[in-house]
Amino acid sequence: MLFKKEIFKNVFLPLKNFQFRPYVFSSYRYCPKLKSPFLKNKKQKFYSTLHNDTIYALSTAQGKAGIAIIRVSGPNASQAAIKMTSKQLIPRKVTRKKISHPKTGEIIDHGLILWFPGPNSYTGEDTVEFHIHGGTSVVRGILDALGCIENFRHAEAGEFTRRAFYNDKYDLTEIEGLADLLNAETEAQRRQALRQAQGGLKILYENWRKQLIENTAFLEAIIDFGEDENIEDGVLERVTENIRILKSKISEHLNDNRRGEILRDGIHVTILGPPNAGKSSFLNYLAQRRAAIVSPIPGTTRDIIEISLNFGGYPIIISDTAGLRPSNDVIEIEGISRAKDRIKTADIKILILSSLEIMNSIKCDNNYFYDISSIIRDTVDVDTYLVLNKCDLIEHKPDLSKLKEISLKYISTNYIWCLSCLTGEGFDEFQKSFINSLKKKYDSSTSQVALITQARHREHLRDCLKALENFLVLNNIVLAAEELRFATHALGKITGRVDVEEILGVIFQQFCIGK
Known part of the structure; x- marks a missing residue:
């Protein structure tokens, strides 16, 4: 809710030929139940x-x-x-x-x-x-x-x-950034948290909030004095255009593919493919330990095996899954079902296929990609990367380029690698390229503004956006002003400028006793 003192301040300077009569403003409109964020901040000094x-x-x-x-x-x-x-x-x-x-x-x-x-x-x-x-x-x-x-x-x-x-030393976004900084395990997490702790989100949201207050001030002036005073022409049109621009900025900010939240919580990478393609061997090579059982028997992996890695400064949570194929085995069917569920929630999917089987199918004039399960084909999307394993078994290395070319005809992906989990051949190239893909997709330092890192930020921003959308379609100026007040209130909840006692306990529980 807006405090009338700030309304005065923002209306007084912009409007021409306009004289204020403070007694006209009703306190219930600007300070309902006297819970103004500005009054709240005034009390905070006496904590x-x-x-x-x-x-x-x-x-x-x-x-x-x-x-x-x-x-x-x-x-x-x-x-x-x-x-x-x-x-x-x-x-x-x-x-x-x-x-x-x-x-x-x-x-x-x-x-x-x-x-x-x-x-x-x-x-x-x-x-x-x-x-x-x-x-x-x-x-x-x-x-x-x-x-x-x-x-x-x-x-x-x-x-x-x-x-x-x-005591007004930090706002909520800075405190959340500080908590993330204390919990950061990788360089990418540290950079993102430090940017937020230094006020990256606070500056952005407070600037938007200030714009809303200023535009609400214009509307309030029209409502209270429009019939009696000579208010500058075109004020309402200017406010509408300002809100339309602000709505576009907030929409763009929300349309970030959850990069900040994913980087904060860890990037979920799921390994998938047919049985015996080398999925478990791939996981073990990345982990540099025997995290998963490896055997020549198809269907060895039945349950999800998950490990956390610091991959080039990026936090990834990588999961090995059961081989995808039609099966009558009850236990294997359950494993495949769990694999499908994990694949649906993955941020990145790595599809492992056997180079040797693709090469043999070419020699026998069969189409390997038609033979692999439709379950696999249905999982391929823009976030799927392709790895052709067992390249050490290909005698003529020039054939690897041919394998890549054929594979890309059936598996549409921006990333494809040939490597060997047995000898380590091709892993250096894979790691460099994979880290670059993570940087391109998730590095917050490349963004001009700080990224959204908390689900509550996204929720309040959506509430704000909805209020702005309502404002743009309303013909009643009084109701339109109320929508702007609601939008301002939603932004204030993110930074803590309005009553947020119910979430303070959740935020401060993330800190240790001495912090």
């Missing part, structure tokens, strides 16, 4: 005064280490430094001190102390950090000592970052 307790926690990993960092945040954080070091600290200056128990006076450790007065700290509150030796006993001693100070308590999971959010 510390509403929470008199001071929190502390270990911010580094659990277990023995050379160094451990214990963070303290809250209105009485400075008392931790005074009572445990007996001296007042200089802000933002590292000081080496003896750290003592506040009750017994026993020296627990020698360490470095940092003092960050709020609001210029991570949480926006007064913050102290103890950089100590990472032994289990030392860490426990410092934590126990902090627990003896009045109004001090151990932090909950993500509570430091929650306080930073309430």
Whole structure:
């Protein structure tokens, strides 16, 4: 919902020959139930005064280490430094001190102390950090000592970052980016998370939200003063055109093939093909271990075998599946059914075929591609890559080019490789080319704007888009203005500019206790 003060600000400058009468604006229209995001942000500055307790926690990993960092945040954080070091600290200056128990006076450790007065700290509150030796006993001693100070308590999971959010240090998209950064396992995930944590999505969504507020301001001026005041001609037409342009931008942003979400969660790659084509051998070669059983008996693999790999900096979850063929075996039929289900949800499919069988069919004047199961043919689409395995069994290497040419007549794909899972021949070329395909398809650094990384972002953007679509077909200006307010509200939910208490717990649960 829009706060009337911002409405005034945005209407006052653009409109000519227009004099404001603030008393005309009704508060129920702009601040229903007084739950304006702007009022909410005003309250956020007093978060510390509403929470008199001071929190502390270990911010580094659990277990023995050379160094451990214990963070303290809250209105009485400075008392931790005074009572445990007996001296007042200089802000933002590292000081080496003896750290003592506040009750017994026993020296627990020698360490470095940092003092960050709020609001210029991570949480926006007064913050102290103890950089100590990472032994289990030392860490426990410092934590126990902090627990003896009045109004001090151990932090909950993500509570430091929650306080930073309430004190306007971060918005929700930046916090989600920070959580992804902490959980990133590959370079591509790190780059994407860092971009979001630095405000990539916040800047984009806040800019769109500002445009909606400005255009809503024009509509509100027409509704409230159109009959009495001389409002500039063509205002409504200009608003309609602005909304049409914004709708196009949001539609384009949503039409990203879920690249950001896929990269965040891992790229699902499924290996498929007929029995004995070398699917399990292919998986084992990529994993560099015996992840799947390999045998000359067709139908050895019955269930899904799944492993996670860091492939050239990209997170992939690769699955080996049962060989696809007609069968009367009940267990094999179940395996094939599971394979079909996995194939449907795959982001990339790698079809493994036998070079030797294709070559033999050519020599016998048979068509190998007509003989393979229709189940396989039906799975081929733009996300299917073709691998011709067992190329070590082809005596004349020039025949490999012929095999590729024939295969492409029946299997339409942008990527095809000849390789041998037994000797490793062709795998270097495969890995380079496959990594390039992942980069082309999923690398967020090539995008001009940050990608959508959360399902909730997509849901709220669709709500916003629907409201804009409704606006463009409505003839009633009052109802049209209401649709713009709804669109603004939907964008505000993404960044946390409106009431989002119900999702905060889910977001902050992703953090460790000391973050």
